[in-house]
Amino acid sequence: MIEIVETGPFNTVQDLGRPGYRDIGVSASGAMDPLAVKIGNILVGNNDDAAAIEVQTFPFKLRFETGGVFGVTGTDGHPMLDGRELFPWCTHVAEPGQILELRQPPRLARAYIVFRGGLDVPILMGSRSTSLRGGFGGNAGRPLIKGDRIEFGTPSDVLPPPASGIAVIEPAVALRDAFPGPIDGALPIRAIAAGEHELFAADGEAFWSQTWRISSSSDRTGYRLSGEPIKPTATVEMRSHGVVPGVIQVPPSGEPIIQMSDANTAGGYPKIAGVIECDLWRLGQARIGSRLRFVRSTHAEARAIEQAVARYVEDVRKTSQMVKRALKAMT
CATH class of the missing domain: 2.40.100.10 (Cyclophilin-like)
Structure with missing residues (x-):
């Protein structure tokens, strides 16, 4: 379980969204950076669509009421656990009582906190995402506020991560050929x-x-x-x-x-x-x-980039599975 210690407006629980209901006026919602959520979930051993916290107003702090495995993705900054800097895009283990703090990233807009087991909020129309406009989903259909307490879901992966964690090269770097950086600041x-x-x-x-x-x-x-x-x-x-x-x-x-x-x-x-x-x-x-x-x-270029992203995701998945198999063999 986690407890929200400090937050700003619009920080919410999100997963990969609830497609398939637009015909009845329900937006898909979901993470603004779905790739960060997917990669984070792979690292901590969840299904790709497990619910995470999307942080877009900083600073943000939470307390681990119970210990757990987590990771912070999306951000280009360094999260802090009890004042100690951590690597982003990497798994970490928190002990009960420890406080995780996220400060404003240097360049990017959002960070995602993923937890082994995901967040145990209700599933509505196949998703745990918060719909702010609809006022449903996520944590009571609203942004997180100080004092909110949310349970972890049941993890499918029970092996502890290696002491150094499982890390990945972030998409902006690993896929730099597919995603060129700013040109003249744009x-x-x-x-x-x-x-x-x-x-x-x-x-x-x-x-x-x-x-x-x-x-x-x-x-x-x-x-x-x-x-x-x-x-x-x-x-x-x-x-x-x-x-x-x-x-x-x-x-x-x-x-x-x-x-x-x-x-x-x-x-x-x-x-x-x-x-x-x-x-x-x-x-x-x-x-x-x-x-x-x-x-x-063009449609052809879009398809080629989609395939490059899919290969990256699969490489992350294979690396994570390889590390877990090695850990299992050692136990």
Whole structure:
């Protein structure tokens, strides 16, 4: 069990989401950086979709009421256990009473705390994720607050990790060929032209050529972008249509909105492009004020990147299993 000692708004319990209910108006929710959750769960011996804590407002502190194996992923900073710096992207063992502290990461927006056994909150529509807009899921459908106490789930892996922990090279480094870093201070985000792209004519090209900034009016539902407004060539009355994370819509203001993890289930704004799925985790780690440039992509490129990520995840899984087999042979 853990107890929340210090937290800010919008820190929640999340897993990989609850897809399949958009037809009845239920957003998938789930982690803004699902790759960090998946890798963390593999390291501590959980199923990929076990529930974790998504931290996006810092500092954050929790106390281990009972001991347990945990890891902190997503962040590029160092978590602290009783004041001692730990490596991120690595397993650690906490004793009862110890306090884990997460401070603001140097560059990234979010950190994820994964626990062996996951977090024992109710499963609703196949997921333990918090839906803040719906007010359900996670820990009573709301952000974590000081004094919250949450039990661990039943672990499927009972072997203690090695004393040095099981660590992994973070995706931004291991996959640097697939995910290029910022160019002139702007994060390149790959996208594919969407259904109403042709409505924007020359402004459609301006969408790709200019640098956008994530505005302060952004949250888990969507990132609103600040920049030179783009407008369709004519006013078009559109029916509402289904949208998913990654869809980029353009409201009358001309400043695009990228749908994120808590994406609306439907909307009537024209769609100019869609971010490829494998770049969504990088958007999830982009802070308010970050600069973005959209790069034209193709379905073939998106598929190739998806395969590169899948190979990375499988390598992490095989390494973890190899270490566990070696430990088992020694006991």
